[in-house]
Amino acid sequence: MTERTLIKNLAASSDGPVTVSGWVDTVRDQKKVQFVVLRDESGALQLVHPRAEDADPIADTISALGTGSFITVTGDLKHDERVKLGGIEVLIGEIEVVSEALESPIAEDTGVDKRMDWRFLDLRVPRNNLIFRIQTTLEHAWRTYWVEHDFIEIHTPKLMASASESKAELFEVKYFDGKAYLAQSPQFFKQMAQPAGFGRVFEIGPAFRADPSFTSRHATEFVSVDSELSWIDSHEDVMRLHEELMVAGFTAVREKHGAEIEAAFGIEVTVPTTPFPRIPLAEAKRIVAERGYEVPRHDDDMDPEGERQIAAYVKEQFGHEFVFLTDYASSIRPFYHMRHEADAGITKSYDLIFNGVEISTGAQREHRIEVLEAQARDKGLDPEELAFYLDFFRYGVPPHGGFGMGLSRVLMLLLGLPNLREATYLFRGPTRLLP
């Protein structure tokens, strides 16, 4: 391993010899002294070289340095309050250019599409790097919560013999002499863990939707955060799990990255209080209408503007960034959502809205096979095609429920990013398969 000190650890190091490695951010090639800003995965550092009067190979190397080149420098660390960049600098003793760089085709003001073409350069921008360190912290906090609460991690297959949601958005795969489909969600397979007696499960993995939308909130491949648990009484139990997870995740992010996030995004991460506000959808629509917005839909669903409006109301009334909209109409929910005993027109389900945008759908699932079959038929589905799934309910199954949540959506809304692409390592859309 190259013996190097991470830049973030230099401030706490004592003055003296040190080796650092990273890439060249900027070069100021002045007459008497040369400055290089070096970056690595942990931060930025000023390197300095006073030019010698005669032959000076180090100065020549620095003058020829291209931005983005990867270098290793050995030199003398000096703490100096006058240095704006962290109060330290390294006097260059040796410099090795490990990998030269062509000139970057993108700059800070380059449009998002071209930046995505050069995503590996775009990700060098410190705030972009920060997004994925936040993602790491968020996921690890969630998984730690799950593991500490005896959830089993599952990896459900992404290759399926049939659709799990709507057929319209299904990617078809040539599978030897036949066909397969890409999973639109782990729905059926995480439910399978329930008759399997796993009790409580989680998965963070890819899901695929052949959705030709070009909105800022859609992708053809996305990371789905899923959990499912047994022996619930209603969707209320799922919401309780869900809000505890959000608290665990946001607490970890705030602790580890709160200051960085404030500096880079101007956002103070708020750890939400529990319980999150819960508003039945019908009431939410009334509230939104009273605020002067009539949801322009013919079905019973909310629309994005309605979600923004109800979020604004919740923020004003309860000072909360989250709201559970509950009891969606059966007409707009999948067949496997359980319906209310007293009113089969509404389901035991919810959407979780965060900063005005839906990030998740959860529900109690219908586990009674006769009811489930009837609801499938009700939706015009062919029980034949669902046979393998319906079997899960014929051999004993506990009451259960869960949710699925878009990872990049959470990040986008947490950090106030303008679109999903910024919160995705490598975005996939209808016209985007590269790099």
Added chain:
Amino acid sequence: MTERTLIKNLAASSDGPVTVSGWVDTVRDQKKVQFVVLRDESGALQLVHPRAEDADPIADTISALGTGSFITVTGDLKHDERVKLGGIEVLIGEIEVVSEALESPIAEDTGVDKRMDWRFLDLRVPRNNLIFRIQTTLEHAWRTYWVEHDFIEIHTPKLMASASESKAELFEVKYFDGKAYLAQSPQFFKQMAQPAGFGRVFEIGPAFRADPSFTSRHATEFVSVDSELSWIDSHEDVMRLHEELMVAGFTAVREKHGAEIEAAFGIEVTVPTTPFPRIPLAEAKRIVAERGYEVPRHDDDMDPEGERQIAAYVKEQFGHEFVFLTDYASSIRPFYHMRHEADAGITKSYDLIFNGVEISTGAQREHRIEVLEAQARDKGLDPEELAFYLDFFRYGVPPHGGFGMGLSRVLMLLLGLPNLREATYLFRGPTRLLP
């Protein structure tokens, strides 16, 4: 939430009223007293009901109980040393059949193929449930190691515009009006994190191989455990990371599940000592030949029997279950493996063998663009098709390397399972897409 006590927590609970939920394992319906063995995700429990002399609705319910039905029972917990099953039993006060079960189509001696048809029932078997709790612990230990060592978690796309490994094993996806391919590994994209300045990354996610093999060690979809890190000097640094991860994972598994594993699989989990033995492949072949086994291959590769033989040698000589075979010939390694300075015929790469089977390949990657391009051409690849990948190396990139490892293979070999299917939640093979 149904107020229930997990069975594993009953032993430490005091005698008195308790509610338990789970599924019926067995019923012994005797004249004077009825016994039910109840199972939940945490263990098994004896329920008891002395028959009343006259009308006894509880006895009637028990008599009608089908194996596999999910029930909730409220009753009196009693500690009693004479009860073989954990020294406790619950005297049934109330019993509710929550979900009835058809008779299970599988039994303990059912063949693996039919068990896979009914995987959700097969997973109820305690040792199968244990496999996935071990998986959870293993993954969480790995991720905790990575997070504590400042690795960034990435989710690379599974939809690609071109092949990342061999074209022969590529699944093709209809992608709107065009085509996409399923990622065979996150290779290119985890390498992308290096010029992106991420430093060190990891991912646990699915990978896809259109491999028509039917061996016990292959699947068309598998979970790949990947890591990649910057500023290495050689593949030795990758091996060092790799062995530390194995130690962290096995330590956690042994601590949490050591006793259960010994009981269920008759295996004592050994935490490996470091460094693992390292043997260059050419030497390994000599050793194997001396043991009387000539590898029947025309290329420079090892074969499965050779791997078993060298593992047996290592076990005898060093008492170790792991061995790194290093320095594979360039002829049998992908173009992106770095070759030795002194001998371009061998690569800075390794396979990790565990209990006689390969579980992982690792290497230092070639990061010098001219060399990389030449090696690609050398392998008959079209640099045009690799353009997006080759670009990663033109704008500055640190020396780097990493490995990919099959999750189910590790579990299979750790627990002495006969095939991958047993170690996979839902197996996918050339003729297996259901359930």
